[in-house]
Structures are given as structure tokens and as C-alpha cells.
Amino acid sequence: MRPRFLSSALLSLCLTAFAHAEEIPTNPNRELVSGSPERCVNLRRIDQLEVIDNRSILFFMKGKQIYLNDLPRPCNGLSRHETIMYKTSLNELCNVDIITVLNSVGSGFLPGVSCGLGKFYPITKENADTLKKQSRER
Template structure:
């Protein structure tokens, strides 16, 4: 049986008031969101679908993945997922596995038309730790 997850990028990142085509501004948004975390150096090739609670598109290249209540991973996608953090788009993937793995495709879907407007391959999941204080 195929698993399907649909994530609303508009709801995923409250820090973003609107989508920006300016790459520098997108990178600034991602850096701001990631400033609350430290990279641990630990990586995973796959994450269990049962463990994934949320995927936030920080920009066209960086996805913040919440696993459980307080565990986070950064996924730097291969290429770009154009407009992944747009107000009227959502992220979508299909997998026959019980895991979401590196190199699987994520699609960016227009909420109004339901059309796929782009896609990209996932990178390695990098474990993050929330900074204290």
C-alpha cells in the first residue's frame, strides 16, 4: 500500500509572510530558522514515516523535519524545490516503503490547481539539537 503525505508549506513556516523569489532572502529565512539549532554531526539516510510529524520548507533547498516531539533533522535537498515555501503550495511525496529516504522525490504542488509545479530529491537527514536558552 502506498503512503501519501501532504504538507502545507504555508502553515509550515510561520516566520514567512510571503514567498520570495529572491534567493538571498530565502537563504536568510532558512538561516534565521536554523539559528535555533546546532548540527550534531549525526546523519540518517532514512526516517520512519511513523516518526515524522512535520516537514517545513524553510526555503527552496532546506526542509526542517520534526520527528516525535522534540527531535529535528535538516534535509538539504538535491537541486532546488522551486516555491516549496510558497503560500499557495504544498509538499507531497509517495512511497511504497515505511520510510522516507535520501534521493526520494518530493513534489511541490499548487493548492489552487493541484498541479505539480516542481520536484527535487531529498538529501541526507542531518540531526539537529535545539539550542538551550
């Protein structure tokens, strides 16, 4: 009877630890968004993008709209100094697509870590400027 109790207790403890290890805090940059998220953005409308930190990428669209992409988990190796690439077979970039960090090597790039995109949150130009300024100060 005792071994069954111990194995049940140990299993419960492991499951609890695993559940807490998976909890990822909310991205504080989302406090600056100004609307409901979108799952996808049209590739043709992307004008430029800027990495803010390992959880946030700003997508500047033609027509002056800006989206904050909130990656679902930190992307180690992604920083505001990095270049990224993405591939998609559709004419949209979506929250199920993958980005790859490109590491500068000599006169070229080598692919580095790959991470999943998150949802695209609309953000005002003023708040995007605030995020960019904060990222430069870090």
C-alpha cells in the same frame, strides 16, 4: 594538425565549463546541524514538516527529534509558503525519494515541480527555531 589541436582545445573548454556549471555551493543552513546525517527516517515517526527555503526542509519527529533535510540542489518553486507531498513504497522516507510541490488552486492543489530529497541531519530545537526565524525575515 591544426584542426585536431583546435577540436581538442574546444572539447577541453566545454568539459571544464560543464564541470563548473554542476558545482553547487554547500547549503549554509548545514552549519547549524548537530550530528552525522541519516539516509532515511521512519514515516510513522514524522509528526510535521516545515519548508525553510528551496534547499531545506525541517522534519519534526515524534519524540522531539528534528532533522534538517538538505536537498542536493535548489528546488525551484519550493518556498516556505508551499505545501509538499511525497510518495514511497517503504515505511521510510529516504534521500533517494522525491518530493512534489503542491500549488494551491482554488479549493485544491495541483502538482508542481518535483525534487529529490537529501540526507537528514539532526538539528537542535534552538537551531531549528533560528532557521525558521531567518526564513520569515527573508
